[in-house]
Amino acid sequence: EVQLVESGGGLVKPGGSLRLSCAASGFTFSSYSMNWVRQAPGKGLEWVSSISSSSSYIYYADSVKGRFTISRDNAKNSLYLQMNSLRAEDTAVYYCARDLGSSGSRYFDLWGRGTLVTVSS
Amino acid sequence: SYVLTQPPSVSVAPGKTARITCGGNNIGSKSVHWYQQKPGQAPVLVIYYDSDRPSGIPERFSGSNSGNTATLTISRVEAGDEADYYCQVWDSSSDHLRVFGGGTKLTVL
Numbered sequence: 001e002v003q004l005v006e007s008g009g010g011l012v013k014p015g016g017s018l019r020l021s022c023a024a025s026g027f028t029f030s031s032y033s034m035n036w037v038r039q040a041p042g043k044g045l046e047w048v049s050s051i052s053s054s055s056s057y058i059y060y061a062d063s064v065k066g067r068f069t070i071s072r073d074n075a076k077n078s079l080y081l082q083m084n085s086l087r088a089e090d091t092a093v094y095y096c097a098r099d100l101g102s103s104g105s106r107y108f109d110l111w112g113r114g115t116l117v118t119v120s121s
Numbered sequence: 122s123y124v125l126t127q128p129p130s131v132s133v134a135p136g137k138t139a140r141i142t143c144g145g146n147n148i149g150s151k152s153v154h155w156y157q158q159k160p161g162q163a164p165v166l167v168i169y170y171d172s173d174r175p176s177g178i179p180e181r182f183s184g185s186n187s188g189n190t191a192t193l194t195i196s197r198v199e200a201g202d203e204a205d206y207y208c209q210v211w212d213s214s215s216d217h218l219r220v221f222g223g224g225t226k227l228t229v230l
Binding site: 044047062095100101104109 | 122151152154156158162163164165166169170175205207209210211218219220221222223224
C-alpha cells in the first residue's frame with residue numbers, strides 16, 4: 001500500500017527541539033521530492049519546507065527559516081524535520097506530503113495522517 | 122509573497138451546485154490545485170492543474186481558472202462533500218513557495 005506515516009510529535013517547551021520522521025512505503029521514495037505541511041489548531045494549511053529527490057534543492061517558508069532543517073534518507077525511505085528554537089506558534093499537526101508536478105507547478109498528491117506538535121510551558 | 126483569497130464559507134443544498142472561488146493576482150497564469158479536508162483527516166487532492174481530476178475523484182468535481190479567479194465546482198452536492206477546501210499554487214518566483222489559500226468551509230444544508 002502506498003502510504004506515508006509520520007512520527008515524533010509531542011509536547012515540548014518553548015525554545016526546545018523536536019525531530020519528526022516520515023516513513024514512506026509502497027512507492028519509489030527516492031524518485032520524489034517531499035514536503036512538510038503544517039496546520040495549527042482550527043487554522044488552515046501552511047507549507048513548511050520541501051526537499052528534492054536527491055536533497056540537492058531545499059526550500060523553507062520564511063516562518064521557519066533558520067530554525068527548521070529538512071532532510072531525507074533514501075536508503076531508509078524516510079523524511080525528517082529537525083525543529084529547533086520552537087515557539088508557541090509552531091504548535092500544529094505536521095503532515096508529510098509527496099510532491100508532484102512539472103517545472104510549471106507543483107502539488108501534493110499523497111499525504112500522511114500527521115503528527116501533533118505542541119509547544120507549551 | 123503571493124496571496125490566495127478564499128471565502129471563509131459556502132453553503133449549498135443537497136443536489137445543487139457549489140462554487141468555491143480562489144482569488145489571486147493574475148492567477149489565470151498559474152496552475153491551481155485543490156484539496157478537500159474532512160474533520161480529523163489529512164487533506165486529499167481533488168483537482169490539479171486547474172481542472173484535472175486524480176483517479177478516484179468523482180466527475181462531480183471540476184475546476185476552472187481565468188483572470189484573477191480560480192473556481193472549484195461541485196455538482197450534485199452530497200452530504201459527504203461537506204469539508205474544508207483549499208486552493209494551492211506554486212510560486213516559483215518566490216523561493217519555490219507552495220502557497221495555500223485560507224480555506225473554505227463547505228456546508229451542505
